[in-house]
Amino acid sequence: MLDAIGITNFKAFARQDLALAPFTLLTGLNSSGKSSVLQSLALLRQSFEAGLLDEVDDMGGLLLNGELVELGTGQDVRHDTYVRHEVNSPDDRNIVLSITTEGVPYEWRAEYGREDDLLRLLSRPVRPVSSTSYDLRSLFGRRFQYLKADRIVPAVSYPRSHEAAVRRGFLGARGEHTVNFLRAHQDDSVKAESLCLPEASSTTLLSQTDAWMQRLCPGVNLQAVGIDGTDTVRLSYGFGAGVSASNRYRPTNVGFGLTYALPIVIACLSARPDSLILLENPEAHLHPQGQTWLAYLAAAAVSAGAQVIMETHSDHVLNGLRLRVKQGKLRADSTAVHFFRRKGQSTEVVTPVIADDGTLSDWPTGFFDEWENSLDQLLD
Structure with a gap:
């Protein structure tokens, strides 16, 4: 089970750390960074399958184009305003991806190359990764699925x-x-x-x-x-x-x-237990009732031991998750909801918490409030 992900200088993010739960819901306006989270995990998986995550220098790297993601070159994936660690530091442009699983952190630091589609690995975790490593098998093992929006x-x-x-x-x-x-x-x-x-x-x-x-x-x-x-x-x-x-x-x-x-x-x-399922926009082309039932299905997969990380624009999916919590089908502490919104050239994340009764701790502006906004205008 993945506990957290850290992203530095990658696409929408200058620097972002996100807690992950058995059922993690990513939502927000278009081009705010939701897909970048899923793509960063898919990028690690893709690079691992190519045998590139355990070697540094010219022997390893992040493979930008492959079976799972096709991200272009370094200039396509580096964040616009990259993080500066120190003045004139040569590390300023590095792209860093990290995951924490079972309380153990793993980090991969890759060198930015403007025209490169293989970003050279500068550092990797001390312990080598494998598909059978207990704390990494959900990401690098057999029980991994990534379904993009263009299915x-x-x-x-x-x-x-x-x-x-x-x-x-x-x-x-x-x-x-x-x-x-x-x-x-x-x-x-x-x-x-x-x-x-x-x-x-x-x-x-x-x-x-x-x-x-x-x-x-x-x-x-x-x-x-x-x-x-x-x-x-x-x-x-x-x-x-x-x-x-x-x-x-x-x-x-x-x-x-x-x-x-x-x-x-x-x-x-x-x-199965230890499965990792990454889903982009499962609600596409479905009636609202169908969208709710797909949320129920994903919650059932989590109850079966899988971890689901889902990107959605659907309030029916969100409400389906909340209902499953209220109905006792899924524990509230097994969920995480992250709302992404642009802030200047970067992205900020607000994290409302689902309570045992399905209510949310916060309802930030832009967070599934369009129905209420439209209704207010109709009743005005």
Whole structure:
């Protein structure tokens, strides 16, 4: 479980430390730094997978462009007004990322290079990192998922990669391996009681996926099958069951939001203890009721032992989290809410606290207050 993250001279942040909880919600206006938090974690993961986090000088670094994130070059990621530690210090432009997990801090300091897409590592933690390190396995182990805002869209077919979906258990940063993952693991049991809806026909991944997707679109069911002679798989939707069952429909002929939400549903249902799930805008293209139920699903994944860090613009997602706390489904001290807003060329963060009854300790200006602002004008 990650306890905190520190970011220096990276994108929206001159210097920022953030506490992380089992369920961390990041919200705020556009371009205020929310995605930068998720990208910094994905950048560490990406660099680790490339074998670049345990060596300094020319042998290690932060890999800016890869499978998870494509951030450009040093000039694209360094904060505009970088932190000055000392006058004329050569360290002024360094980009520093740190995490604290199980009370142990880890820090990586990389040299700024304007045109570089591999930022040379100047220092790393004393202890080497690995995917099996107890306190780092959520970030660097097998149970990691990062789903960006630009996820898969309805299509006729999707890639069939055994390496990604089966050996690594990875859905893809855009969720592109989700359909193949569902095909390969549809008969696996969802073991956590918190994740299983009682109306499902069984505890298999496919049955529970159908049940949760029906919270977004009543009556829907899914099929994921391989296409013979190709390296692709096909997803189809149906409605109803038995004699009242519909024909099967391509994703291109069904509501956009279903396919867009599917990777989120699969990521949460496949969560295990020590899983780390990074989610960008899970509410996109969904009706408000569906947005609330995705918050319920993420809370259920946290109850199953996962850690979820979610970026959202939805008050329905926030309220879904608050309701789960009030209902006793999630402990208040297992949540963290961070509200980001621009302040000059940098970003400041306000952290309202959720109480046991679901109320918030603070409601700063700009924090999900547009509905009330509009209502005041309508009633004026």
